[in-house]
Amino acid sequence: MSDATGPGFHKPVRRPADVFDRLFGTEDPAEVSRVAHSTAAALLSRVREEPDASVVDRLVQFTDLHGIHDIAELWSRSPARTLPGTLWRLYLLQLMIHDDPRTAALLFERGRVELSTADIVVAGAPAPAGPEELVELSDTILRGVFEGDFGVALERAAAFCRIEADGATRLADDYELTEPERATDLTARALRLSAFAADLTAAASLWRRDTLN
Template identity: 75%
Template sequence: MSDESREFHKPVRRPAELFDRRFAAEDPAEVSRVAHSTAHALLARVREDRDGTVVDRLVAFTDEHGIDDIAELWSRSPAKSLPGALWRLYLLQLMIHDDARTAALLYERGRAQLTSADEVVAGAPTPAGPDELVALIDTILRGLFEGDFAVALDRAAAFCRVQAAGAVGLADDYEATEPDRASTFTTRALRLSDYAADLSACAALWRRDALS
């Protein structure tokens, strides 16, 4: 698993039928091909779904199965690609579901510090508690499959920027008294900032019909 998945990883059940294990082998070109083809096929399949049951299953996927099965393919994809974007959204969702209380703390702290429109773009209610943050990230993920894909990516990027600002603030708070904890929040802030940049770039590529 890639380094960027370690912070938000948890033990999971791994349904063998989800992905063909032949492609978990070590041919990078084949892994890349399958990652891109499955991401595009998944998006096309869901957008053809009329009753929403497929979307419901996809939004609930990480709660049931964690992230390992997706990681086998998508975590190795370039950041500015369709599987790379989907991977980051699922990883972000897993982070929020795993520790919604901390996510809410970061969000409220970041909201107080930022002067940008990111909190408006992200769309969380005021105040945003743990339940509201879980609902928000699920709504954003649902928007990838049901609504405007680029808008959903922009919302996710804004969400990451608010969270990153909150993590920086908490890191500053703990720097003098708990440096290890400050370092953890600094690492999270950097990762969230990277995700925000990647997702914004993917949104721009999608609008140009260039997200492969």
């Protein structure tokens, strides 16, 4: 990431963001979209229909083992409120925590003590939650995508994002006068997390209506 508290969700992508152009440069954009949607649907349905612990473990650990670039090739260009776009955001969220769990814990704890919403309960993190607990939480949420209630997993991820966004916003306010560049990075991170929360909440609703495609 660009720095310990910067907004960067994209630095872990180890190949250029235009990888789709290279892989499918001669294809119609509709074909790129079809590949993204079909791979996401096939993966999710296959694993959820016959959940195997070792397969789920490998999927949860995928970015640790292989990086994010393989997933980026499949899903990063998909609209947010689609199945591939949702899976992409869940993996980015997990990677954000794994890549810098100390900052994630700092933001989460700040948001946890300030918020008076039900998000703390929905996210399901212990209080207080340190770096190790947040890594475990991110893996638990992703595991729920493959072997639990998908809608609940999305709502937990959205709640987590809202808590982190609140913590980032409050820290940005703290740094506004003394470290304006850091405050700007934190504000950008808060905005990104808030957008993720809205997209994941919408995706949960679409999933329950059987319209998340």
